[in-house]
Amino acid sequence: MNFPVIVTVTLREGIADPEGATIERALPALGFTGVTHVRAGKSFRMSIDAPDEASALEKATALAERLLSNPVIENASARLGATTPGGVE
């Protein structure tokens, strides 16, 4: 069975995030005030063939840690997503 999975990769706390800092600095000039702690990360959607939800999430966590993230500076987490006809949404 195919399960839709979303993997999110975020920088660990304390790791400098120039992209997030630049976004945060640009916001007031565009009229958005009161936005703080902006952190940029990555998000991957995929469809995983597995016998049940638990094994799909286990496979997603393993591949997120081995392939999609750098464990020295990043955290990876996997969760189930909603299915759409074209894949994962």
Next chain:
Amino acid sequence: MNFPVIVTVTLREGIADPEGATIERALPALGFTGVTHVRAGKSFRMSIDAPDEASALEKATALAERLLSNPVIENASARLGATTPGGVE
């Protein structure tokens, strides 16, 4: 009041995603089979000062569409996250 918000930016359906395709092609060689429809996207975490959850989400959606995504090829969505001492997790 500060609300933790997560903005996810994904490529619209039909838009080519070379990063996702490359990941999908690399997976079998690393021992991960049965993973399909891999799509890469971006994820932004932030803290938004707003009177209530609805206005925080509205502000996040507006800034996601104006600043964080290219509406021609990308979809942006905002949802509330969980709060952690260091910001948004």
